[in-house]
Amino acid sequence: MRTRGTTLHGVRRKLAALSALAMGAALAVALPSPVQAATARVDNPYVGATAYVNPDWSAKAAAEPGGSAIADEPSFVWMDRIAAIEGAGDAMSLREHLDAALDQGANLFQVVIYDLPGRDCAALASNGELGPTEIDRYKTEYIDPIADVLSDPAYASLRIATIIEPDSLPNLVTNAGGTAGSTEACATMKANGNYEKGVGYALHTLGAIPNVYNYVDAAHHGWLGWDSNFVPAAQEFKKAATSEGATVADVQGFIVNTANYSALKEPYFKVTDTVNGTTVRQSKWVDWNYYVDELSFAQALRTELVRQGFASDIGILIDTARNGWGGSARPTAAGPLTNVNDYVNKGRVDRRIHAGNWCNQSGAGIGERPTSAPEPGIDAYVWAKPPGESDGNSQPVDNDEGKGFDRMCDPTYTGNGRNGNNLTGALPNSPLAGHWFSAQFQELVRNAYPPLNGSGGGDDTQAPTAPTGLKVTGKTSGSVSLSWTASTDDTGVSAYDVYRSGTKVGSSASTSYTDTGLTASTAYSYTVRARDAAGNVSAASAAVSATTDQGGGTGTGTLKVQYKNTDSSATDNQIRMGLQLVNTGSAAVDLSTVKIRYWFTPEAGASTFDTACDYAVIGCSNVIRGVSSSGSSAAGASHYLEVGFSSGTLAAGASTGEIQLRLNKSDWSNFDETDDYSRATNTAYADASKIAVYAGGTLSWGTAP
Numbered sequence: 102m103r104t105r106g107t108t109l110h111g112v113r114r115k116l117a118a119l120s121a122l123a124m125g126a127a128l129a130v131a132l133p134s135p136v137q138a139a140t141a142r143v144d145n146p147y148v149g150a151t152a153y154v155n156p157d158w159s160a161k162a163a164a165e166p167g168g169s170a171i172a173d174e175p176s177f178v179w180m181d182r183i184a185a186i187e188g189a190g191d192a193m194s195l196r197e198h199l200d201a202a203l204d205q206g207a208n209l210f211q212v213v214i215y216d217l218p219g220r221d222c223a224a225l226a227s228n229g230e231l232g233p234t235e236i237d238r239y240k241t242e243y244i245d246p247i248a249d250v251l252s253d254p255a256y257a258s259l260r261i262a263t264i265i266e267p268d269s270l271p272n273l274v275t276n277a278g279g280t281a282g283s284t285e286a287c288a289t290m291k292a293n294g295n296y297e298k299g300v301g302y303a304l305h306t307l308g309a310i311p312n313v314y315n316y317v318d319a320a321h322h323g324w325l326g327w328d329s330n331f332v333p334a335a336q337e338f339k340k341a342a343t344s345e346g347a348t349v350a351d352v353q354g355f356i357v358n359t360a361n362y363s364a365l366k367e368p369y370f371k372v373t374d375t376v377n378g379t380t381v382r383q384s385k386w387v388d389w390n391y392y393v394d395e396l397s398f399a400q401a402l403r404t405e406l407v408r409q410g411f412a413s414d415i416g417i418l419i420d421t422a423r424n425g426w427g428g429s430a431r432p433t434a435a436g437p438l439t440n441v442n443d444y445v446n447k448g449r450v451d452r453r454i455h456a457g458n459w460c461n462q463s464g465a466g467i468g469e470r471p472t473s474a475p476e477p478g479i480d481a482y483v484w485a486k487p488p489g490e491s492d493g494n495s496q497p498v499d500n501d502e503g504k505g506f507d508r509m510c511d512p513t514y515t516g517n518g519r520n521g522n523n524l525t526g527a528l529p530n531s532p533l534a535g536h537w538f539s540a541q542f543q544e545l546v547r548n549a550y551p552p553l554n555g556s557g558g559g560d561d562t563q564a565p566t567a568p569t570g571l572k573v574t575g576k577t578s579g580s581v582s583l584s585w586t587a588s589t590d591d592t593g594v595s596a597y598d599v600y601r602s603g604t605k606v607g608s609s610a611s612t613s614y615t616d617t618g619l620t621a622s623t624a625y626s627y628t629v630r631a632r633d634a635a636g637n638v639s640a641a642s643a644a645v646s647a648t649t650d651q652g653g654g655t656g657t658g659t660l661k662v663q664y665k666n667t668d669s670s671a672t673d674n675q676i677r678m679g680l681q682l683v684n685t686g687s688a689a690v691d692l693s694t695v696k697i698r699y700w701f702t703p704e705a706g707a708s709t710f711d712t713a714c715d716y717a718v719i720g721c722s723n724v725i726r727g728v729s730s731s732g733s734s735a736a737g738a739s740h741y742l743e744v745g746f747s748s749g750t751l752a753a754g755a756s757t758g759e760i761q762l763r764l765n766k767s768d769w770s771n772f773d774e775t776d777d778y779s780r781a782t783n784t785a786y787a788d789a790s791k792i793a794v795y796a797g798g799t800l801s802w803g804t805a806p
Contacts, residue, residue, distance in 0.1 A: 145416055146260040146314045146353070147473035147481035150209035153178075153202035157193065158487045161537055165489070167546040170553040175471055176422065176484035177211040177264060181535065182230050182502065183238075186246050195247065199256050210256075213264045213485065214307070216243050217299045221268050222286035223276040223519070224459075225505030227493065227534050233286070236295045244303050252310045261313045264418075264485055265303050267359045269296045270341055271320035274334045281518025297337075301344030308351030316418050317342065319355040321363045322398030323456030326390040328722050335405045342411070353480075354416035355406065358395045360486035362424050362453060362462045365469060367394040368594070368610040369435040369448035369587070373693045373747050376441040380693075380748045384445040386456070388521075391722045391747060393449075395419050396476060401722075403478045408713040413767060416480030421468035422488050426450045427550025430464055433594060434587040435612070450550075457520035460492040460510040461528040461541055466548025489542030495531040504534050551634030552592055565590035565631035568597060568642040574613070575798015578621035578650040578805050579732040582798055584613040588631035588639055595634045600641070602626050618730040624648045650805075656794060658801025659686025660751075662697055664789035666782055667761065671774040676701060677763040680744065681786060682794065684751045692746035692757075696795045700731060700738035700778040700806055706770030712742065718758025723747050728764060735806030738778035759786075778806050 143149075152175030163172035178198050180186060188194030193201070195212070202210045218236050220229030231239055251261055269290075276283050277291035290296050300317065307313045317338055319325070325334045342352050372393050374381045382389050392398040399417040407413050436448030452464045469475070469482045493510035508514040512529050516522040531538055546553060570586035588594050599607050599614045602625065606616055619625065626646045631639040661683050668677035680697060684690050703710075710728040714721035725745040731738055742764055751757060766772075774780050779791045793803035 142311060143260070144414060145474060145480045146209060146262055147483075150260060150473065151207050152209040152211065152471065153198070153205060153207040155198070155487065156201060158489070162489060162542070165539060165542050165546070167553065168542065170546070171467060171470070171488070174484060175207075175209070175211065176487040177213045179213040179215055179535070180243075180247060181213070181215045183216065183242050183246075186243070186250070195250050196253075199250070199253075199259065202259060203256070208259055209262065210259045211262045211264075211483065211485075214244075214247065214266060214303055215264075217266050217269050218295045219286060219290045220266075221272070222290050223272050223282070223284050224268070224493075224509065225507040227268070227507075228503055228505050230503040233289050233293060233295065236298055239295075239299050240302050244299075244306050248306045248310065251307065251313060257312060259312060261310070262353075262418075263307055263313060263315050264356050264359060265315055265317045266296070266300050267318040267485075268320070269318070270300060270337050271318070271324055271334060272296075274330055274337050275324065276519070283518075297341040297344050300341040301347040304342060304351040305345055305347035308347065314353040315351055316354050316356045317352055318359050319357050319402060321358045321361050322390065322392040322395055323363055325402075326392040326398055328391070328720055331391070331402070331722055332405060335402065335409045338406065339409045339411070349411045352411060352415065354418065355402065356418040356420065356483070356485065357399045357402065358420040358424060360420065360422075360492065361459055362426075362451070362465050363395045363456065364424055364426055364449070364451040365395050365419060365421055365482075366610045367449055367451070368596075369432060369450075369612075370445055371611060372397075374444070375691075375693065375748075376438055376444045379441040381441060381445060382748055384441045386442070386445045386449060390456075394451075395424070396479070400476070400478050404711065404713060407711060408715070413711055413765070413769065417478055418481055418483050418485075419479060420485040421470075421482040422484035422486045423462075423465050423468060423545055424451075425466035425468035425545075425548065425550035426452055426464070427466040427552060427593070428464070428548035430548075431550060431593050433589050454526045455516070455520040455523040458509070458523070458526045460507065460525060461495070461531045461538065462526050463512075463528050463544075464526075464548060465545060466550050467545050467553065468550065470551075488545045489537055489539070490535050491531045491533060491538040491541065493531065493534045495527060495529055498533055500533055502533065502535075550593065551595065562637065563591045564637040565594050565633055565639040567640040568612075568629045568631055571627065571629055571642045571645045573645060573647045575615075575795075576647050576649055577795060577798065577800065578654065579619050580615055580617045580729075581619060581625060581627070581647045581649065582613070582615040583627055583629070583645070585629050585642060587612050590631070590633045590637075592633055594631045596632050598630045598632060598638070600628045600630070603628075608632075618732045619649050620732050621649050650800065654800050655804045656800040656802040658794070658796055658799070659684060659688075660690065660695065660794045660796055661685055661802045662789050662792050662794050663786040664779075664781060664783070664792055665786045666780070666784055668774070671780070672771055674769045674771050675763050675765045676742075676772055676774060676777075676780075677761075679786065680760045680762060680792070682751065682757045684753055684755055687753050689750045689752050690796065692749045692751055694797045695746060695751075697744040698779075698793045698795070698805075699742040699744070700733070700735075700740070700791070701742070701772070701774065701780065702737050702739045702777060703766055704771075704773050707766040707768035709767040710740075710764055711767060712762070712764045715761040715763065717760045719746075719749065719760070723749060724760060724762075726762065726764075731806070733806045735778060737776040737780075738806035741779075
């Protein structure tokens, strides 16, 4: 995950000839406002937007074999040095890019702000022009001139999305001392505070422009997904976002996977899976990380950022330009159950040698095309790193761009502490960062996933095989859990669609699904169909039936839950509580099979919810939370907060210790908890009979409504 260089292009007169091609790129079909009109502030700048296509990149892409399939896709323009603002050599200036966007009829322009003092202290390939102490030059010669251009009324009709300083703040968390791979340069930047000052100044200055939407870089799951990094990173982001006059209101959201290769979704294994009693987290690839892909990391990070004080409506961008990992090496089913390493390595779509490898990765492919609002909490999939632009040179190259030679771009290098001392997986013969790398572009096109027209996948007409082995793995009074055996396909299964009595009720990227919001004591029939990236759909699986449990059942297992009320007001905008799970039996319990349900009614207001874990003895990263409709007609029990665990065991006679939780409606309207089914008033821990515990889908404790 590193930088690109200044965008190069021919002379300005080429723009008119290229604009017809560029006009084809749109995140949504929408007519932009007239250029004279100021654009209204929106919740998500990507919804309804027609995004700018860089005509220079478009021409280079179209000239490559198969490149015309993506030549009209929008991507970010990188301002990676002061000279880029006015345009160095044949490079377009920032103003010329903005003018071209208006000529195209675009109403969304995307730009990377990337020139901090002591830039990218852990990677020589993307070092910058400013020394560690040159914060004043950064402000007056870089940020201020960019702000002058972006604030020009001529561009008021454009929504301008910025990425603020890739790699900077995450380096302060992981590479500034005390960990494998730390560098003296990162320690210097942590000590002098100029990363935080620079990011804060950029947020404050650019955030003052009404049509600018700032997204702060937040690394990726293979960088910040461990307990030791996850919360400290969110705290570091908050610190920078409240420096140099900035506030959290200057932050539209965050972006993950910038210029990196981490898979968007891992369809064939989850972090909660176990193989012969060994958890996936213990595999060499996952290495105790709490996340196995970018989507799960992004959504969890968003929750933590809101907990740290960022706005509840912040959005996340995910860079999907090069994380498709398609082609013949892409797995089509889960790995074997021989051991946890085989299970993960033979089932993972991310084919890198190590998740710490970031430079020109061999075998990578184009990922999801830019798309607005693809998942809850995700503002868009974007192409921050334009495909075909090198991450760094594989051998030393003299240059005047401030870019060094990083051995992580050398395919013969055996690595360092940040990649577990593995080979780098980098392609040979790569040019300087940001320069066009034809061989890499062609490989990205060949290995695109979803496949591209013209890259071997566009003419796919073969449907996957029908899923087999559909079975019920658990049920409650309001839900049915299902699993099945993976389908096979010539290009790979992208999702499974679940049908209840012939009606589609949901989709899953894995081979399991839980259908919720059901009625107690009711029979349901299910089938599943597999779907590939080309839209081919399999025949339906054999049907399976399940009857939900009776409402009001009482558990008789060996687990119990204790509760204390930590909320002094029953009518404010949050529900707060402390819980602890106790094993009263004589054998250990696998926590990944356990669910705790707290029933409540939200009254009026939003029907979507945010949840937070403020503290847990076992670690909040091990606590899984979500809110669902219960389907119950009992008073005070229309919804439930479900608490689960990503891994671990609870020994006989042991307790998880305290878990502090809270939830709110997405519009922060008030609750009235006085009649909620599970609420009690005790402020010290006591057994809670109206909070249920389910083990393996069976009610083990409490009385369900």
